[in-house]
Amino acid sequence: MLSERRLEVLRAIVQDYVGTQEPVGSKALTERHNLQVSPATVRNDMAALEDEGYIAQPHTSAGRVPTDKGYRLFVDRLAGVKPLSKPERRAIQNFLEDAVDLDDVVSRTVRLLAQLTRQVAVVQYPSLTRSTVRHVELLLLAPARLMLVLITDTGRVEQRVVDCPAPISESSLADLRARLNSRVVGERFSEVPGLVQDLPESFDAEDRGTVSTVLATLLETLVEETEERLMIGGTANLTRFVHDFPLTIRPVLEALEEQVVLLKLLGEAKDPGMTVRIGHENVHEGLTSTSVVSVGYGSGDEAVAKLGVVGPTRMDYPGTMGAVRAVARYVGQILAES
Amino acid sequence: MLSERRLEVLRAIVQDYVGTQEPVGSKALTERHNLQVSPATVRNDMAALEDEGYIAQPHTSAGRVPTDKGYRLFVDRLAGVKPLSKPERRAIQNFLEDAVDLDDVVSRTVRLLAQLTRQVAVVQYPSLTRSTVRHVELLLLAPARLMLVLITDTGRVEQRVVDCPAPISESSLADLRARLNSRVVGERFSEVPGLVQDLPESFDAEDRGTVSTVLATLLETLVEETEERLMIGGTANLTRFVHDFPLTIRPVLEALEEQVVLLKLLGEAKDPGMTVRIGHENVHEGLTSTSVVSVGYGSGDEAVAKLGVVGPTRMDYPGTMGAVRAVARYVGQILAES
DNA sequence: CCCTGGCACTCTCGGCCGGCGAGTGCCAGT
DNA sequence: ACTGGCACTCGCCGGCCGAGAGTGCCAGGG
Numbered sequence: 001m002l003s004e005r006r007l008e009v010l011r012a013i014v015q016d017y018v019g020t021q022e023p024v025g026s027k028a029l030t031e032r033h034n035l036q037v038s039p040a041t042v043r044n045d046m047a048a049l050e051d052e053g054y055i056a057q058p059h060t061s062a063g064r065v066p067t068d069k070g071y072r073l074f075v076d077r078l079a080g081v082k083p084l085s086k087p088e089r090r091a092i093q094n095f096l097e098d099a100v101d102l103d104d105v106v107s108r109t110v111r112l113l114a115q116l117t118r119q120v121a122v123v124q125y126p127s128l129t130r131s132t133v134r135h136v137e138l139l140l141l142a143p144a145r146l147m148l149v150l151i152t153d154t155g156r157v158e159q160r161v162v163d164c165p166a167p168i169s170e171s172s173l174a175d176l177r178a179r180l181n182s183r184v185v186g187e188r189f190s191e192v193p194g195l196v197q198d199l200p201e202s203f204d205a206e207d208r209g210t211v212s213t214v215l216a217t218l219l220e221t222l223v224e225e226t227e228e229r230l231m232i233g234g235t236a237n238l239t240r241f242v243h244d245f246p247l248t249i250r251p252v253l254e255a256l257e258e259q260v261v262l263l264k265l266l267g268e269a270k271d272p273g274m275t276v277r278i279g280h281e282n283v284h285e286g287l288t289s290t291s292v293v294s295v296g297y298g299s300g301d302e303a304v305a306k307l308g309v310v311g312p313t314r315m316d317y318p319g320t321m322g323a324v325r326a327v328a329r330y331v332g333q334i335l336a337e338s
Numbered sequence: 339m340l341s342e343r344r345l346e347v348l349r350a351i352v353q354d355y356v357g358t359q360e361p362v363g364s365k366a367l368t369e370r371h372n373l374q375v376s377p378a379t380v381r382n383d384m385a386a387l388e389d390e391g392y393i394a395q396p397h398t399s400a401g402r403v404p405t406d407k408g409y410r411l412f413v414d415r416l417a418g419v420k421p422l423s424k425p426e427r428r429a430i431q432n433f434l435e436d437a438v439d440l441d442d443v444v445s446r447t448v449r450l451l452a453q454l455t456r457q458v459a460v461v462q463y464p465s466l467t468r469s470t471v472r473h474v475e476l477l478l479l480a481p482a483r484l485m486l487v488l489i490t491d492t493g494r495v496e497q498r499v500v501d502c503p504a505p506i507s508e509s510s511l512a513d514l515r516a517r518l519n520s521r522v523v524g525e526r527f528s529e530v531p532g533l534v535q536d537l538p539e540s541f542d543a544e545d546r547g548t549v550s551t552v553l554a555t556l557l558e559t560l561v562e563e564t565e566e567r568l569m570i571g572g573t574a575n576l577t578r579f580v581h582d583f584p585l586t587i588r589p590v591l592e593a594l595e596e597q598v599v600l601l602k603l604l605g606e607a608k609d610p611g612m613t614v615r616i617g618h619e620n621v622h623e624g625l626t627s628t629s630v631v632s633v634g635y636g637s638g639d640e641a642v643a644k645l646g647v648v649g650p651t652r653m654d655y656p657g658t659m660g661a662v663r664a665v666a667r668y669v670g671q672i673l674a675e676s
Numbered sequence: 677c678c679c680t681g682g683c684a685c686t687c688t689c690g691g692c693c694g695g696c697g698a699g700t701g702c703c704a705g706t
Numbered sequence: 707a708c709t710g711g712c713a714c715t716c717g718c719c720g721g722c723c724g725a726g727a728g729t730g731c732c733a734g735g736g
Contacts, residue, residue, distance in 0.1 A: 025728050038680050043729065061686045061728050135477045137487065149475065149487060149495065157487060157497045235573060236591035242580055253574035363699050376709050399699050399715050
């Protein structure tokens with residue numbers, strides 16, 4: 001067990017290192033933080049912290065640098081979340097309020113997060129697993145070809161072209177449209193399959209094939225749309241670290257281009273509250289020298305999706321966590337209003 | 339006027355420099371290309387080329403490097419477009435054929451271009467200026483609130499929520515939906531305003547305000563959607579140049595995040611055929627050390643949008659142009675089929 | 677037992693120097 | 707008009723050195 005002062009030393013090391021980006025030595029520590037002990041004492045503490053694996057020295061006789069384990073202890077026990085200032089919060093709210101549609105909300109959120117944290121921002125589109133059907137529309141494109149449009153309560157619209165096994169009349173289609181909507185509107189996606197299962201039976205034999213095809217496509221769309229989309233931004237912020245790790249930046253950019261990777265990254269954080277994954281805690285090997293701060297956000301009491309930032313392990317955790325949390329809160333608010 | 343051999347020397351310099359990324363000297367030139375003259379002669383030619391501004395030396399007594407003007411001459415007069423190999427073309431076709439919808443086509447195209455050219459790929463979504471309305475749908479969300487869904491012949495769907503000045507009945511709405519569609523379906527966007535202008539007059543006074551509001555929203559959507567969206571990819575390829583210009587990469591990444599900038603970039607190329615903008619020919623200051631190769635592509639005989647790549651001025655122009663042209667061709671083909 | 681001051685040691689970093697080699701410009705000769 | 711020769715210019719690389727920062731350890735004192 002580490003003494004109180006040693007924890008304090010670790011905290012000081014993390015803070016200084018994050019601020020200066022340079023290994024921090026014992027003397028500098030005692031000067032900048034009023035630890036009330038001599039450098040020699042701090043050195044002993046540092047040796048102990050190093051034994052425990054919380055800090056490391058890049059080269060013999062250089063200052064110390066926090067390890068992933070050190071950052072972990074820091075965020076878990078030593079640091080709080082730094083709330084944003086009132087003007088900042090107001091700016092967030094104003095900026096998000098001007099959004100005109102869902103795409104705009106997400107894109108504004110990404111820009112906001114990237115700017116606030118000066119890091120790479122990732123925002124998942126609101127999830128559809130918990131969302132409900134607002135409307136299903138069917139349009140005849142050709143005698144045996146129609147378009148299925150699905151509108152969700154989160155404001156997303158998806159369309160699919162359906163090739164029918166047989167031509168269908170406008171009246172039958174209107175019939176199907178009406179019955180379909182009366183059954184599924186307002187229902188959660190997961191409920192839909194059970195609700196439409198018996199629909200084909202109530203149609204004439206000639207239309208039954210088409211109805212089945214339409215329903216199959218609808219269910220398929222629901223499933224596909226449950227797989228999330230996301231938007232990223234602020235990659236230019238990565239260049240701030242180019243001088244330090246020119247060779248680390250490439251795998252990060254590559255990972256960021258793989259939506260699958262990012263979705264998994266966000267998805268891994270099971271906690272609906274804030275999650276911080278530090279360095280090697282990220283399984284994807286391109287991201288082992290980055291940290292990910294993510295949090296769920298939602299339009300109501302439930303979290304519908306996640307957002308977060310990706311940055312170097314040497315990030316300002318309290319500030320970043322504060323920004324992420326605040327943005328998530330306001331986005332949820334905006335979504336609930338619309 | 340430059341002699342034939344001097345042009346040949348310039349071509350050799352460009353080719354060697356692009357290949358090696360290092361300033362090329364007179365001796366190396368005579369060895370690698372069989373110019374049939376001595377290094378001394380080449381030196382005289384190089385001095386002449388330098389006087390004319392086609393090449394420059396980074397430092398006294400280093401080899402020569404092409405200038406923007408040199409590259410310009412190279413692409414205009416000295417280089418052809420290098421066609422892709424048959425296996426490459428087949429791979430492109432196969433990869434694009436598997437696309438399931440428009441988003442997928444665009445996303446696959448981006449990945450393909452980025453991979454083929456090992457540069458940053460930019461693909462504009464098919465333009466709507468020349469496209470036509472396939473269907474307009476109106477859905478009642480609340481008594482005085484409805485959703486407008488616009489479907490285009492390129493397969494894009496856009497939706498807007500409309501707040502009406504007064505409640506509207508389902509029957510009036512159905513009436514509006516039918517009349518609206520009978521007028522605009524199949525028409526080009528630019529024609530729509532004139533076609534719907536007098537619609538409000540044919541409705542009862544109570545609905546007239548709502549009809550006007552709906553029409554206004556529709557026209558607004560048409561205009562907004564004429565402003566293009568685009569997708570980019572392959573930014574990780576930028577890191578290949580990080581060692582050479584660590585400070586150049588940041589403005590490039592920033593520019594790439596600004597859709598407006600990219601749209602202007604693609605839009606500036608008036609020629610529907612291939613356009614190459616080299617270095618300072620790009621007005622955006624972040625991109626003055628990059629070249630942009632772009633070309634229009636389309637589903638039929640008309641170009642509906644552009645695609646291209648952004649890379650360092652020291653790129654393999656013939657190869658890049660070949661890849662860009664081939665991809666554009668196949669995308670056009672795929673779009674025409676679907 | 678914990679803290680402190682002192683001290684010798686290690687290593688990085690920046691500057692400096694000198695040699696090497698690539699590449700050049702010029703000139704005289706064919 | 708081309709070529710070979712030659713002197714010259716620099717950038718690059720490796721080695722060297724001194725400064726400075728930081729460390730570990732030890733002996734002494736509260």
